[in-house]
Amino acid sequence: MNKRVLITVLSILFLFLFLGIWKGYIVLNDVPPFILPPPEAVGQRFVDLIADGTFIREGWVTLYTIILGFSIGSALGFLAGYFSARSRTFEEIISPYVMVIQATPKVSLIPLFVIWFGLGMPSKLLLIVLSAFFPVMVNTILGLRSIPEDYSNLMTVLKASEGQRVLKLELPMATPLIMAGLKIAMVQSVIGAIVSEWMAGDRGLGYLLVYGSSLYDANLLMASILATTFLGLVLYWSIELVEKKLLFWHESKLAFTEGT
Amino acid sequence: MSEEVVRVKNVGRTFVSGGKKDRKEFTALEKVSFEVGRGEFVSLLGPSGCGKSTLLKIISGLLPATSGSVEITESVNEKVPPFGFVFQDSVLLPWRTALDNALFPFEIMGNREKSDEKHVRELFALARLVGFEESYPRQLSGGMKQRVSIVRALSYNPPILLMDEPFGALDAITRDNLNNVLLEIWESTRKTVIFVTHSISEAVYLSDRIIVMGTKPGRVLKDMKVTLPRPRNEDTKLSPEFYAYVRELREMLK
DSSP states (O other), X not given: OOHHHHHHHHHXXXXXXXXXXXXXXXXXXXOOTTTSOOHHHHHHHHHHHHHTTHHHHHHHHHHHHHHHHHHHHHHHHHHHHXXXXXXXXXXXXXXXXXXXXXXXXXXXXXXXXXXXXOSSHHHHHHHHHHHHHHHHHHHHHHHHHTSOHHHHHHHHHTTOOHHHIIIIIIHHHHHHHHHHHHHHHHHHHHHHHHHHHXXXXXXXXXXXXXXXXXXXXXXXXXXXXXXXXXXXXXXXXXXXXXXXXXXTTSTTTHHHHHOO | OOOEEEEEEEEEEEEEESOSSSOEEEEEEEEEEEEEETTOEEEEEOOTTSSHHHHHHHHHTSSOOSEEEEEEOOOOBTTBOSEEEEOSSOOOOTTSOHHHHHTHHHHHHTOOOHHHHHHHHHHHHHTTOTTOTTOOGGGSOHHXXXXXXXXXXXXXXXXXXXXXXXXXXXXHHHHHHHHHHHHHHHHHHOXXXXXXXXXXXXXXXXXXXXXXXXXXXXXXXXXXXOOOOSSOOGGGGGSHHHHHHHHHHHHHTO
């Protein structure tokens, strides 16, 4: 058996081991299902909640909020990063505020947002925008600043215009770090969406979690956690897919493209 | 000397560091003057800190001089610089193939013609890069990357080639190879070359003339003609004349 197959088999066995311990623990200790439901019940509930449209409906609300907030937040983060990298003065003016807001746990702002904007979309969106903004901004600055000086000298020698500099050199050069920032921003956005739905939501997967908790429905809770994880994974993978397409040339990705 | 195409007149360059209180001035270059004739291969040789790279940047217009002037009488047209520049690192764009990197200048200048790709492919052959046109920089060795960068600098056929320690980061064997490739390219294109190096033997092997520079402040110590016969090859390095030049320069730079 070759190593690849062995690793896959062991990896799947590991999952069954985990489910077995879970089931075994319940049977041996006679744990009541409202504390810890057995794996097959959680699986059944997960399928049911997809079938009756609950996960599709609530998942769509969460997904939609994440994509909107992530897009706005990372676009603003990119612009702020771009102008900070361009102008030291601009960076020096905004950097103390950036540091303060970055050090603030964003989640702590939600109660305030609820007072200002009430429950629902605006509060959720604002938190996600804030969560996505900083990783993208910081990485954009880093990406643009770390371009070696002679690249810029080459553009000067070739009499490149400002636009050519940006499009043909700076943006592609900064892409690896910007993509890394977008990945962090995506993870933060998912967390932001779920947490804000607990606290300020009336819809969404995060709301289902609070709802399950208030009903002592551990089964619903665990099925919802599974759905949340699934959503997070799909979003992260979509960014990785874009990254792989854009960065086919980068050393971290070259192994995939050489093909030999 | 044939017709002068580059005139460096009394060039000085001072760098200022620190604020109002701890202001420090550092004179990188003081009253440097020399001329370069068309088709000449001239090296700027000196220890680090003698301002030779600064001087090359001033010649190319990347840095302004504090005093004095540089005159380049060659010109192609407004959009095309009269020189190609080879940096110490290859500065290739990693998302472009070797060929696309070499064609990059045309994309910036927006003047690509049908014959240009043919010309660049010929340069690939001269630089012994045939078969690597579609490789990405990451797949090329350091020496190959630097050869692509030389091809890129020559792609738009500028009359002058400026080289800033282009082989400084390479190992000795690769460096010897690239010296020979550069000589072959030069023999067949007859560009005017200004070549910055801190290697005495490299300067002697390649150049028609060596501008020897000293430090504190950076200045010209000597303008030395190298009359070793051409074409030069590895045997040149074994001749007593070659050694005489190397010895004289080593004395001077002690």
